[in-house]
Amino acid sequence: MTTTDDIEAALRGVIDPELNADIVELGMVGDITIDGSDVSIGVALTIAACPMRDQIENDVVRKVKAIPGIEDVSVNVTAMNGEQRSELMGKVRLRARENAEPTMISPQTRVIAVSSGKGGVGKSSLSVNLALAISALGHRTGLLDADIWGFSVPRMLDSIDARLEAGDDRKIRPLQAAGLEVVSTGLMIDDEDTALMWRGLMLSKALEQFLTDVAWSPDLGYLIIDMPPGTGDVQMALSRMLPQAEMVVVTTPQRAAQKVAARVADMARRSHMPVVGVVENMSGFTTEEGRHYDLFGSGGGSELADQLGVPLLGQIPLDPNVVNGGDEGRPVVTSDPDGPAGREIRSVADRLLDLVPPAAADTCTARIAVLEEQLAGM
Ligand SMILES: Nc1ncnc2c1ncn2[C@@H]1O[C@H](COP(=O)(O)OP(=O)(O)OP(=O)(O)O)[C@@H](O)[C@H]1O
Ligand SMILES: [Mg+2]
Missing domain, CATH: 3.30.300.130 (Fe-S cluster assembly (FSCA))
Incomplete structure (x- = not known):
């Protein structure tokens, strides 16, 4: 009840x-x-x-x-x-x-946490490409790699070779890469071995620091967060600090993956982080001759979306350019925007923006002031 x-x-x-x-x-x-x-x-x-x-x-x-x-x-x-x-x-x-x-995140910023129940389903690839697609639609966009141990954002955005630095106010400046504001533990340390040192650090503490000690732009329209796989700690910390955060759940077409993702969604509910929609990734492969293969099964995404009562935002096909683009630091939405994956990811961004439109620029306080002025003049 x-x-x-x-x-x-x-x-x-x-x-x-x-x-x-x-x-x-x-x-x-x-x-x-x-x-x-x-x-x-x-x-x-x-x-x-x-x-x-x-x-x-x-x-x-x-x-x-x-x-x-x-x-x-x-x-x-x-x-x-x-x-x-x-x-x-x-x-x-x-x-x-x-x-x-x-x-440091403005309450006007829409926060989208890209999550899944298990690793390797394409969270990081989707986060990077989605952030770029939203930015291309004219919104100032941030990308936070909350995968403290398994960060992969810097590799995917090859244009980043700088390191995060603090300004005079001792706040860390996000790096500007491909038009995005980017923060990742991978940008604080020089070699992947040093990353092991971070193992002692509590995940939720690190996230907290990224949200309180980084000088994100006050006019950030969207913040995309690449969430670490599994556990609820980070999700809980996120919803406590950014009550406006919502989730996009990534899943693969087969049933086993879908069950795991359902667990994430359940956790999202407990932390009052609503699920905006489901994205199915690795949804089949079409050869140049037009032959289609459902390599990882089919139907998992729409089944999960139905189960959660949220829309299926898209089905991103297997596309070698996602892998190549990720390895070479040239994400598919910019290197091959009209290829099979590029096109679908851009359409996911469109649908997401319909569901979670940018915060209104006009404010109520401004209108109250005008109203009061009018009343005073009567
Ligand atoms: N649509 C796709 N087509 C082809 N390859 C893909 C696709 N999506 C992701 N990949 C590849 O699958 C691998 C895993 O993707 P990714 O790193 O984005 O997943 P993840 O969920 O972030 O993984 P982790 O749990 O390790 O953080 C990468 O090599 C990536 O290039
Ligand atoms: Mg990842």
Whole structure:
């Protein structure tokens, strides 16, 4: 049985990007009615013509739907009156004083964690290529290699030969590579043996450092995180520090891999990190003569997507240019954008951006100011 508390817990994952607090804390959540697998939720926005209305509404639906057993979510949007609004603004100011900025990632940044249940399914290849595809669509994009021990991002982006350095403010500057802001443990150490030293380091601690000590651009639209395989520690740390984080689950077409990925998705739910969609990778191979081989089986991706009730964002075929591009540091979306894998990854990026659109640039506070000016002039 789902309770109001479960719904509220999920709604704490919906962040008003402008006010940088969750909508429960902000008092924006009104009546919650649960009827079996249907939920209806009242949401009071600061202003009726809130530019972030769609974003908040979509986030509410997605996060609440991620609760097992919930199928239908309806949102009743209302606007606050002047009194409610000033109470909220008071809360926001108090909160800003109490909590120093916990991470260097702007609350406006959309965070996508690329995860899977087992290794070698193509998380890193997808992360790098997806980041490049999103950047090519005109959004400032960051790429965080959270695979502390098994980092592979620097090798895949050959243009990086520099090392991370701190600025005068002692914050680490992300490296600029192929138009992306990139951070990886592989960029802090000179040889792969030294990487062994990192074994003593707690994974979640390292992630924390990447989020608090790196001076990411304040106007980063998207941050793609290449997650390490397995365990839930990093996922938990991520959702604690970046409550807006969501997951893309990568799987291969065969059934065994799909079961593992289902475990990841389950964990995502427990940490209130919703799954945006599933990407099937290594989905068959087509020869130049047009013969198609399902080398690793078929159907795993759509089965998993159905099971989770999320869309299948794409099926990336086996393409030698993914391997070659990865080894030579020339990712397939830039070296062969119209090849089989390049085209499909770009289409995954399009679908992802439809589902998780960039945060609204226009703000409610700006509109409230205009409204108040108009009222004062009356
Ligand atoms: N669509 C594809 N076609 C051909 N080769 C691919 C494809 N996707 C990934 N590969 C290759 O498979 C290997 C594993 O991919 P990758 O390193 O991206 O996986 P991973 O999930 O990040 O692995 P790990 O768990 O070790 O971090 C790499 O050699 C990569 O080049
Ligand atoms: Mg990897």
